[in-house]
Amino acid sequence: MTDTQTTNAATMRAMGERAQQKIDALAAISADPDRLTRLYLTPEHKRAAKLVGSWMDEAGLSVRMDAAGTMRGVLPPGRPGRSGNKTLLIGSHIDTVIDGGRYDGNLGVVVGLLAVEALKARGETLPFAVEILAFGDEEGVRYPVTLTSSAVAAGVFDPATLDQKDRSGTTLRDALVAFGGDPAALAGEAFQPSSVLGYLEVHIEQGPVLERINAPLGVVTAIASQSRHRIRIRGEAGHAGTVPMAMRRDALVAASELIVGIEAIARKDRKNALVATVGEIEALPGASNVIPAEVRLSLDVRAASDEARREAVAAILSLARKTEAVRQVALTFETVLEKPVAACGRRMMAAIQEGASRVMGKPAQTLLSGAGHDGLSMVRLCEYGMIFVRCRGGISHNPAEFVTIDDMGAAVEGLVETILALARQEDDQ
Amino acid sequence: MTDTQTTNAATMRAMGERAQQKIDALAAISADPDRLTRLYLTPEHKRAAKLVGSWMDEAGLSVRMDAAGTMRGVLPPGRPGRSGNKTLLIGSHIDTVIDGGRYDGNLGVVVGLLAVEALKARGETLPFAVEILAFGDEEGVRYPVTLTSSAVAAGVFDPATLDQKDRSGTTLRDALVAFGGDPAALAGEAFQPSSVLGYLEVHIEQGPVLERINAPLGVVTAIASQSRHRIRIRGEAGHAGTVPMAMRRDALVAASELIVGIEAIARKDRKNALVATVGEIEALPGASNVIPAEVRLSLDVRAASDEARREAVAAILSLARKTEAVRQVALTFETVLEKPVAACGRRMMAAIQEGASRVMGKPAQTLLSGAGHDGLSMVRLCEYGMIFVRCRGGISHNPAEFVTIDDMGAAVEGLVETILALARQEDDQ
Numbered sequence: 001m002t003d004t005q006t007t008n009a010a011t012m013r014a015m016g017e018r019a020q021q022k023i024d025a026l027a028a029i030s031a032d033p034d035r036l037t038r039l040y041l042t043p044e045h046k047r048a049a050k051l052v053g054s055w056m057d058e059a060g061l062s063v064r065m066d067a068a069g070t071m072r073g074v075l076p077p078g079r080p081g082r083s084g085n086k087t088l089l090i091g092s093h094i095d096t097v098i099d100g101g102r103y104d105g106n107l108g109v110v111v112g113l114l115a116v117e118a119l120k121a122r123g124e125t126l127p128f129a130v131e132i133l134a135f136g137d138e139e140g141v142r143y144p145v146t147l148t149s150s151a152v153a154a155g156v157f158d159p160a161t162l163d164q165k166d167r168s169g170t171t172l173r174d175a176l177v178a179f180g181g182d183p184a185a186l187a188g189e190a191f192q193p194s195s196v197l198g199y200l201e202v203h204i205e206q207g208p209v210l211e212r213i214n215a216p217l218g219v220v221t222a223i224a225s226q227s228r229h230r231i232r233i234r235g236e237a238g239h240a241g242t243v244p245m246a247m248r249r250d251a252l253v254a255a256s257e258l259i260v261g262i263e264a265i266a267r268k269d270r271k272n273a274l275v276a277t278v279g280e281i282e283a284l285p286g287a288s289n290v291i292p293a294e295v296r297l298s299l300d301v302r303a304a305s306d307e308a309r310r311e312a313v314a315a316i317l318s319l320a321r322k323t324e325a326v327r328q329v330a331l332t333f334e335t336v337l338e339k340p341v342a343a344c345g346r347r348m349m350a351a352i353q354e355g356a357s358r359v360m361g362k363p364a365q366t367l368l369s370g371a372g373h374d375g376l377s378m379v380r381l382c383e384y385g386m387i388f389v390r391c392r393g394g395i396s397h398n399p400a401e402f403v404t405i406d407d408m409g410a411a412v413e414g415l416v417e418t419i420l421a422l423a424r425q426e427d428d429q
Numbered sequence: 430m431t432d433t434q435t436t437n438a439a440t441m442r443a444m445g446e447r448a449q450q451k452i453d454a455l456a457a458i459s460a461d462p463d464r465l466t467r468l469y470l471t472p473e474h475k476r477a478a479k480l481v482g483s484w485m486d487e488a489g490l491s492v493r494m495d496a497a498g499t500m501r502g503v504l505p506p507g508r509p510g511r512s513g514n515k516t517l518l519i520g521s522h523i524d525t526v527i528d529g530g531r532y533d534g535n536l537g538v539v540v541g542l543l544a545v546e547a548l549k550a551r552g553e554t555l556p557f558a559v560e561i562l563a564f565g566d567e568e569g570v571r572y573p574v575t576l577t578s579s580a581v582a583a584g585v586f587d588p589a590t591l592d593q594k595d596r597s598g599t600t601l602r603d604a605l606v607a608f609g610g611d612p613a614a615l616a617g618e619a620f621q622p623s624s625v626l627g628y629l630e631v632h633i634e635q636g637p638v639l640e641r642i643n644a645p646l647g648v649v650t651a652i653a654s655q656s657r658h659r660i661r662i663r664g665e666a667g668h669a670g671t672v673p674m675a676m677r678r679d680a681l682v683a684a685s686e687l688i689v690g691i692e693a694i695a696r697k698d699r700k701n702a703l704v705a706t707v708g709e710i711e712a713l714p715g716a717s718n719v720i721p722a723e724v725r726l727s728l729d730v731r732a733a734s735d736e737a738r739r740e741a742v743a744a745i746l747s748l749a750r751k752t753e754a755v756r757q758v759a760l761t762f763e764t765v766l767e768k769p770v771a772a773c774g775r776r777m778m779a780a781i782q783e784g785a786s787r788v789m790g791k792p793a794q795t796l797l798s799g800a801g802h803d804g805l806s807m808v809r810l811c812e813y814g815m816i817f818v819r820c821r822g823g824i825s826h827n828p829a830e831f832v833t834i835d836d837m838g839a840a841v842e843g844l845v846e847t848i849l850a851l852a853r854q855e856d857d858q
């Protein structure tokens with residue numbers, strides 16, 4: 001068995017360098033020469049999927065692209081398993097946001113592939129199959145939906161989604177056909193829950209915690225409970241020079257009061273990792289000499305538990321109603337998305353903790369994923385687990401996204417050790 | 430002499446109805462069939478100027494369009510004046526904002542014209558000439574500059590302005606030539622200060638004060654001291670789900686805190702009619718799941734005195750610096766426009782007070798004009814005075830702009846009485 005003693009720093013570094021090469025090769029595939037943009041079912045997605053497929057092939061996996069455009073590579077079981085040679089799924093996504101970074105998603109696919117290569121190179125045999133999945137739609141940029149490819153794999157895809165259109169009016173159905181997928185075959189691509197051991201994903205943290213505690217890897221406990229809301233505040237327009245302050249019903253001042261209050265509410269609940277963000281604001285009519293008549297805000301609330309998030313939303317709504325009354329504005333509060341917390345499986349977390357701590361020589365920090373991931377689909381199929389990798393400044397969705405070569409090496413080795421820990425669990429059952 | 434006793438309500442009503450007809454005829458001239466949009470030096474402006482010119486002609490005035498596109502109609506003096514038959518200028522503007530109201534500007538031209546007609550009909554002779562001016566550029570919508578036409582009349586036009594371009598790239602110079610104006614002749618269109626008695630303008634209040642005190646007319650004391658600023662706040666972008674509240678430098682929360690503080694500062698100084706408005710806000714990158722990295726705000730501050738305005742701006746800047754330090758953002762504060770208070774002339778105010786109180790049967794309220802007007806140019810030529818007319822809800826720059834027929838009749842009669850008061854002043858000199 002491989003362990004930290006036998007895997008020296010040079011080996012890890014070499015794996016990190018291989019990861020970097022593959023990351024860079026993928027980053028060269030973009031809709032744009034000057035920035036990385038790779039949306040679902042575009043020619044760029046196709047080229048990236050083919051490149052990943054060629055790597056899977058080189059690694060000796062059985063490769064195929066499924067009906068949703070997901071590139072899949074299977075390593076068969078090396079020996080009998082007590083629970084009957086199930087499949088361990090390992091994946092992430094190869095789509096990006098517009099002007100995105102090179103690590104988000106792509107790193108998980110590359111690390112999965114390199115871990116399988118390393119296991120083969122070291123002669124490890126596993127009592128389960130491993131299937132690497134390169135999903136194509138996690139970012140949800142092209143279509144109003146997201147997680148299309150992992151939803152298909154998890155058997156939770158809603159066929160009505162095929163009628164969604166992108167900005168140019170192309171339906172998801174037509175884009176899928178043009179890509180070489182098959183809308184009619186999506187249902188058949190779902191894994192059977194009984195045949196799956198679990199789903200593992202390596203992903204950059206997209207937050208500042210691991211950097212702050214100086215650890216390359218972390219164990220995700222759950223994807224946060226999340227809701228998104230639209231707030232609209234209607235006051236009264238007026239000339240900026242002629243309406244006395246006491247006679248105004250300024251929608252932007254009301255909105256500002258609310259934004260400051262939202263921050264105060266979110267700051268109160270550190271225990272539940274509560275965060276609340278107003279990322280979009282629009283003031284109408286939007287002229288320097290007109291008192292704003294209407295303001296539209298987005299609100300994003302996330303927490304470690306559904307209850308904590310709901311309580312925060314209730315507090316925000318109560319504050320909003322107070323603002324409405326005091327400032328004599330009309331306020332509407334709409335919930336446009338609500339996702340329950342998606343807890344990682346105990347077995348997966350234990351294996352990741354074992355694998356990551358072996359690599360780091362210290363216990364791995366557990367942390368909540370504030371961002372959504374393909375795990376939100378996969379949790380409906382099987383136990384899932386996530387390994388977070390430190391990224392510089394917590395920056396993601398940005399060309400400045402960065403992971404060191406050493407940390408990528410640690411990620412490959414951490415995943416190898418996690419897979420081996422699962423293999424031992426399987427043997428011990 | 431005409432006075433309130435001899436001008437009964439029916440006569441005023443009839444004058445109001447004539448004003449309404451002319452207002453409606455002008456409102457039919459628009460770039461757009463569904464809304465009133467009439468920008469400087471456009472075909473609509475030309476048609477409106479010609480219509481005004483035809484009315485001036487019908488009223489027996491000597492009519493010409495000047496080199497800046499201002500339609501001018503002159504009524505010569507009816508009798509010798511002690512100070513030598515100067516000219517009393519009466520004007521306003523016939524351009525509108527995009528989707529504007531029908532009274533802003535246009536009412537002043539129409540009322541000026543009807544007042545001259547009434548004086549002639551009643552056989553009044555004046556010891557000065559009266560010249561009606563229909564300016565074309567008060568709103569400043571088409572070009573980055575404003576008050577072009579009144580600046581030409583006042584002799585304060587900056588020829589460099591001719592190089593300004595509209596959105597389609599047409600320079601003011603070219604637009605003026607296409608309109609039938611003459612860029613080379615602008616300097617020659619300036620009135621000589623020694624030949625001018627003063628400038629009078631009737632305008633809707635664009636504020637709620639006269640409606641609140643139930644008076645059709647008011648006497649303007651000054652156009653407020655005004656400054657405009659651009660505030661830029663740079664924080665740090667981050668994923669809305671992954672950056673803990675305590676590690677954020679959210680530019681929008683910082684901006685919101687500042688906006689609430691600006692309102693509090695402005696509310697403190699009622700005595701100086703201080704108002705401060707943030708009408709524009711932009712948050713970047715502007716996505717619901719990204720912590721705002723940068724926010725840009727407009728700030729408009731006005732007050733009855735330059736000192737009160739400067740003190741308010743200093744207080745706002747000091748608050749902004751505090752916000753910058755506490756929230757660890759980078760803040761820039763730029764002054765893009767600064768206009769000193771433009772006080773109305775004592776002689777003009779006295780005449781308007783006399784005229785308006787005769788019509789209303791009670792003293793007229795004095796009030797500050799928070800909005801800018803052509804008086805800002807004309808004050809550099811001569812004494813100026815303004816009569817404000819009540820408008821519903823204080824609404825302007827909006828199709829809902831509304832003045833009653835009775836109030837328009839009162840405005841015509843108020844202007845007639847003001848002119849007669851000036852004639853008596855002239856006789857008494």
